[in-house]
Every structure is written in C-alpha cells, then in structure tokens.
Amino acid sequence: MSAVRCPTIIGRSAELSALQAAVAAARLGRGGTLALVGPPGIGKSRLTRQAAATAQAWDMPVLVGRGVEAGGSTAFRPLGEALLAGLRRRPEPTDPELVPFRPALGRFIPQWRTATTGDDSLVVLGEAVLRLLAALAGEHGLVLVLEDLHWADPETLAVLEYLADNLAEERVLLLVTTRDEHCPAVGLVRALAERHTCSELTLASLDISEVDAMAVACLGADVPTDLLAVLRRRTGGIPLLVEELLTAGANSAAVVPATVAELVAGRVNALHPAHRRCVEAAAVLGARFDWRLLPSMVQTTDADVHAALRAAIRAGLVQAQQGDRFTFHHALSRDAILDALLPPERVEWARRGFAAVTASHPELDSEWGDLAADLALRAGDAERGAVILVEAGRRNLAQGALASAETVLRRAAALVAKDSAVAADADEVLSEVLVQAGKTDDAVTVTTRIIRRLRRTAGTHRALAEAHLRLARVHATAGEWTAAAAQIDSVDPHSVDEDLRLQITLAAAQVALGGARFDDARGLATNVFGASERAGAWEVMCQALLVLGRIARRGDLASSEELFERAQAVAESAGLAVVAARALYEIAISDAQESLRLDRLDAARERARSLGDIAAVAVLDLQRAATFATRWEPEPMMEAVRLCVSASRRFRLATLPKALVFAGVAQIDLGRPAEAETSLAEALRLAPEDLHLLGEVWGVRAHASLTAADNSRALEHLRRAMQAYSRQPNEVTGSPWIGLWVLLSLVADPNLAVPPSPPDPITNRWNRGLIRFADAVALGRTGDAVAAAAAFAEADSQLRKPVDVLWHRLQARRLTAAAAIADGWGDPVKWASEDLPLLEARGQQQLAAAVRGLLRRAGAVVPRRGRGNTNMPATLRAFGVTNREADVLVLVGEGRANREIAERLFLSPRTIEKHVERLLAKTGTRRRTELVAYAARILGAPPAS
Known part of the structure; x- marks a missing residue:
C-alpha cells in the first residue's frame, strides 16, 4: 500500500500569493513576519515548504526549526535548531557589529560560548538573533521557518516577539506555524497582528470542489463517484485526511475507515511484526526521533531497523529527515499509534527508551534531557523524571531562560513529596530563578520555605547564609531596604567562611546605599575593601570601591574619581572586563558633572558597547543628554534622548523614565511644551x-x-x-x-x-x-x-x-x-x-x-526688537531669507566653519547646519563653495582666503 501525496497545492492561491510576496519583500529589504494558523493536517507545513522552495530559487538561505512536544523544558529549542543548521552549512559571519553579541548567541552556538554570557536578558538575546539573521541574510535575504510553535517554550516566543517588532528594515522573513488552539503562540500571533507587525493567515478547510480537485490531482485520473462522496463526507476538507483516505481506498471505494486512527491502524497492522515493533517504539520517542535509539529498544540490529523504516516510509507512516532523524508523516499518525497501544505496552516502551537515551547520552543535555524526562514519566518513574527536570531548570537558569526554568522546576516539585531531597533541590534553583526574574512575592515565599527547611533539617551554615543573602536581594530588588537589611543581619558572619562573609558585607553596603544610609554604606564598603584586598578577592574589592566612589560623589568629585580610577586599574589587572568598564562609566559621569566634557562619556560608551553592555550604553546616552541639557544644546540633546529612549523601549531598560524627563527638557527648549508634558506624564506612569x-x-x-x-x-x-x-x-x-x-x-x-x-x-x-x-x-x-x-x-x-x-x-x-x-x-x-x-x-x-x-x-534705553543684525538686500528678501539666515550667510561668506558660526551667534552647530541647508535651497546654490561666492557677491562679505 503506497502513500498517496498530492503533487500540487489545491485551494490556497491567496495564501501562496501572500507567501511569495513576503519572500520577495524580504529579498528587497522589507522584512516581516507571517504566521500560518490552522488545525492539524490543514496544510501549514506544505505551504512553508513551498515558501522555502521559492526562497531557495532566489538564492535566499532557509533556516528551519521546530517545536517538539517533549521539548518544553529546554528553552530556545526551535531557534537553536534553526541557527545551528544555518551556520553548519555556510561560513560564519564576520560582521563586526555582531562581535559584542557573540556571548549571548553562545546559548545556541557552542563555538561562541564564553565563561560569561554577559547581559542575559531576552531582549538582548533577541537583538543578538536579529543581528545574526541580518548577517546571514547578506544581500540576498533569508527566510527563518519555525514550525509547531504551539509546543514552543516562553523564551522562544519572547525572542520571536522581539524579532517580529524589529524586522521591518531587515532582509529577513520570519515564517511561523501554529495550531489554532488555545496556546501562548496563538495569543502572540494575534497580539502581533493587532500592532501590524505580523500577517496572520488562518487556513480554512477545503470546500467540496477543492476536495474533488485534490482527489483528481492525487490520482491523476477521474475519481469514482462513491469515493468522492466518502471524501466529501469523511475528511471535513482537511487535506491530510484526503490523502490518507485515498491511500486506504484508492482502489476500493467500499473499504473506507471511519477515522484517521483506523487508517493508521490498518497500515501498522499490515507491517511485518518486527517492523511494527520498531514503529511502535519510535512513536514513544516522539513525532521526530533518532533511529539510533531503536536497536537497543527493540533488541535488534541496525539493518533490521533500517528495513523497518523503509517499510514504514512505503506505508506513508514516516519520512526521512536530514542526518539520523526521521519524523512521522503527521502528528496525528503518531498519536494514533500511541492510542492503539495498551497502557502496559506504552510503559514498557518508555522504560526501554529511557534506558537507550541515558546509555547513549548520559549527560542528558539539551533535547536529550527533555526526552529522558518525558520517557521517565511515561514509564511511571516520577522521581527520576523530577531529577531530570531540575537539571533542565538549572540549564535554563544558566541561559537566562527564566520562564522555562520556572515552569519545569514547578513541574518537578509537583511530581515528588514536598519533604523530598528532589523538592529541596527544585526550590534552591527556583529561588534564584524568581530573584532574577524580579518576582519578589514568589521569591520570598520559596526562599522563606528553604530557610525553614534548612533550620528544620539542620542544614549547613553556608546554605542558610546563602538563602538569607538571596532573600536580601529579593527585598532590595523591590526597594524594601529595611527588610533586605534584616535578612543580612540574620546571618551570623562567624558561621560562614571569609569568601561568603565578604559577599554578605558587600550586599549590606549596597543595601545601605540604596536606602540612603550613606554613613553605614561607607563603613561597610570600607571594611569589605580592606578585607578583600588582603584576601585577593578582586571582584568584591572593585565592587566595594564603586560603592565608596558613588558615596563620595555626593560631596567630593575628586575623591570619587580617584576611587573609580583605582577600581578600574584593579579590575583591568585582574581581567575583570565588565567591572573595569563599569568603573570607566562612573569616572565619565563624575567628570561630566564638573567639566561638561563629552570625550570621556563617548569613550566609556564605546567601551560598554564593545562589551555588549547595552544597559550601560543607555545610561551613558542618558548622561550625554544631561550634559547637552546643561550646555543648552537642545538638538544634540534630543538625539541623545532618542538613542536612550529607543534602547530603553527596545530592551525594556530602567533608564526609560529618566530619559523621558530629559525629552521634556529638550522639547521645551525646542518650543514644543505640549509634547514635553506628554513625555513627563509617561515618565510618572512608568515610575509612580x-x-x-x-x-x-x-x-x-x-x-x-x-x-x-x-x-x-x-x-x-x-x-x-x-x-x-x-x-x-x-x-x-x-x-x-x-x-x-x-x-x-x-x-x-x-x-x-x-x-x-x-x-x-x-x-x-x-x-x-x-x-x-x-x-x-x-x-x-x-x-x-x-x-x-x-x-x-x-x-x-x-x-x-x-x-x-x-x-x-x-x-x-x-x-x-x-x-x-x-x-x-x-x-x-x-x-x-x-x-x-x-x-x-x-x-x-x-x-x-x-x-x-x-x-x-532701571530707566535705560530699550533696544529695538529683532532677530539678526544684517541689512538684508531685496534679492535675499525676495528669496524668503530670514534675518538670522542672513547673519549666517555673512559668516559663511567669510569662510567660517559651522562650529565657529555657532559660537559667534550663540546657536548650536546643528542649527547652523539647518540654516546652511535652507540657504543652499533658497539661493539655488549646490555646494558650500558656491554659497561662499554668492555671499561675497550679494552681501559684500570678503571672500574666504
């Protein structure tokens, strides 16, 4: 029984046109996102294959990744699959703009991993992926296909949202598919569609005429009337079921199973028993599976497994993928096979699958951990499954995939007894996840539970101290400085080693600084500095110096700068690049408060940018805006504000409210007071x-x-x-x-x-x-x-x-x-x-x-009002030249540069640039040299020497 497949796509002309237009737009530099939504079997994958074929015909690379049912505990699974495949088949991009983002991309690309991943926020990762895709796209463009997003993890969806919001100017098409069921992926697609950053194509069932046309295309001949009647009645217009029913009944209209489960069961039962066992074992492994696990599960040879897979392909049950992977023709086929197994059969296959996975991949990293956990649970071994899920949570935490980490850790804890060791391990990791996620209420609950457990079970002093320190961080994140201090005070410093004692004291200094207890902060940071210097704990020492410098800046800028410079020197000698950059950042801010210089701010900004420290770049843009504000240069100030606001919105940074305040200053100086009040109102809403x-x-x-x-x-x-x-x-x-x-x-x-x-x-x-x-x-x-x-x-x-x-x-x-x-x-x-x-x-x-x-x-003579002092010839007045433009024209005729003109007229260089542009347009001259000559001729200005 050979599988019947339709050689053409029927009833999707509008969708095919939309796909072709989207691919073409991406090739021309107008990227975007397109989502195919519909039930299983409706034809989503077939349309994506057609889009991929169109892209490849235009020399556009196509990267493909998929969500998998058992993959929810590993973050970024679909993205990782797509990006690894993309780099595997082409040279690594050399774009220098990508260099600061390589540490973040190390989550997907092993050769780019470093000891530290830098900023682990999802928006930074989203920007990293965006830049990598742009680099891979080159001049031809690129299509990123991510299928089955109804199984994707929250972090993947968050990165996709970021991509969708920022693809408009890239040569990249993001093409995604998801079932039309209640799930986060569908919610994301609808939200993106509402803000016009995604086009949603919801695939409807084929009508009767289209079902008939598909049957004819499949068989290449007229279709018997009774078979057409069955297709119309039984398929519901689902293309997959049309093919499945034709496979079962193409030669006999009288034999038509009532459901797809019966169709699949018929094909499975027609296989040789040994081949059938391989297919059943594969179904337990997932919709996509690695054939190399099957020999040990079925206890047979590789050759026998190959023969079984060939038979399954002929029966239309599975199809070969790249490498060692195979996939069931459709998820419905795999589900039907699982449903046909008896419960003890499913348990036995899961037990054997677990043994095969742990034997071949004992580290259980990435997808293998997902699969092993799923198999352990199917086999009824909840504790072993929970242990694997806790490890998955640790991996997700290390990657900054906090939502996925929280999901799997809570799932792990629910599988075992509350007083078990596994539950305790899950809480330890979950506590840190919640702290980093800023979920302060949940973090307090979990961390308090850990502290109670440790006290009840006589846990180690170090473990208890670390828990209290974490709880202090939770309260500090929420701005609850008194509660944070109480947690730190609850730790007996004599019960822990020197390393942890320094960390606790440093945290106390930072909490005191946050709570405006400056004397306490100074004393604690001074103690930490001395002890860490003696112990050679250079990072703690540098952090203490930064605290001391920030306190000193309140009253003594020179002393604060000395402290920051010392922190920078120590950090650089110890190889602490990020800490050194932060010290340089503090130095530049202190200097700007006195000198209003921009060179140090610009140098610090470039250093932070090269490290991928986007938050620091935003802060330095904010400080540049403050400096321009103090210098009364509203136009460059507005540009610095624009950069900061853009990055703050894009990366969801805490600098946004203050940036909006500076936007208000610039808007007032530029004569836009209504806009200023709008900016101020938004700032207050963000930080009430x-x-x-x-x-x-x-x-x-x-x-x-x-x-x-x-x-x-x-x-x-x-x-x-x-x-x-x-x-x-x-x-x-x-x-x-x-x-x-x-x-x-x-x-x-x-x-x-x-x-x-x-x-x-x-x-x-x-x-x-x-x-x-x-x-x-x-x-x-x-x-x-x-x-x-x-x-x-x-x-x-x-x-x-x-x-x-x-x-x-x-x-x-x-x-x-x-x-x-x-x-x-x-x-x-x-x-x-x-x-x-x-x-x-x-x-x-x-x-x-x-x-x-x-x-x-004062009784003095009041000068006549007016702007500009130049006597304007009638010719210039006829051209619409203003008095101020005439002033500028005189100085241009003298050969003066824009900056010099700006200083003479007390205007900003940007304003002078605009005046010169208007003068070129009004006088009909094309370049500055012509304008100089024109000024000398019309105004009598001496020509430039």
Missing part, C-alpha cells in the same frame, strides 16, 4: 513611586515656567521638587533645580536675608555657581555692594568655564539683576544689555521681553 524622579519632573515644569519668565509659577514647581528630593535622597546629586530653587527663593522674598539650605549636597559646578549668585543677592541686601558685585563676577565666571552653562547662567543673571535693581548694587543695565541679544538670537522672546522690562525698570 520614585520620589526623586517626581522631583525631576517638577524641575522640568519649573524650567518651562522660567523659559516663559513666569517666576512665581517656577518657584512653586521648584518647591514641590525640593519636597520630593527631601523625602528620597539620591546617591547621584547635581540636579540644577536645586541651585535655581535656592536663588529664586531668595530673589522672590525680599525679607529673606540668607539663602535657604539645599536638600542635597552641592557638588557640581553649575549648582555652586547658582548658589554663588544667591550669595551675591544676599550680600547686596546687606548693603555690601562691593562684595555683592565680586560674588556676581565669581558666579558668572564659574558658570562660563570651561564650558558655558548658558541657559542657567542667563536665568541667574536675569534674576540677580532684578534683585540688584531693587537693592541698588552692581550694574544690572550692563548685564541685561549683554544678555538681550543672546536671548533674541536663541528665539527666547518671552525671556527677552522680561530682560527689556528690567531695562525699563
């Missing part, structure tokens, strides 16, 4: 309990009010910011809102004799300068005009050098000038006259109007 972030939000609102010269509203916002800061001290000080609050509070209250005390230490240059302006106001009120003027000059110089803190300096001069006019000291007319053109050049009309008001109050 972060009081320091709340303070920053009120500070940005004060920034908006000061930009509008609304001092009273700004002061109210600043007061609310200070209230938030005082309730949650922050290890990183330096918010400019603090200095502005001190100055504005003093200026607004003529009865206030001394500046108010700030809620945080003042360590950075801009806050020191702002408070020195406040000192000038206070001295002026005492009648000491000379000292007040000297303080003003000192404050102004402090904010000017080495990089001008321009926005804050101009605000401080405006506020101080108002106080000087009221109290009769200094030269407020000179200050206002100097600042007015700067504000007008920046387009700050409301601030400029406030400065004109100061001049009027």
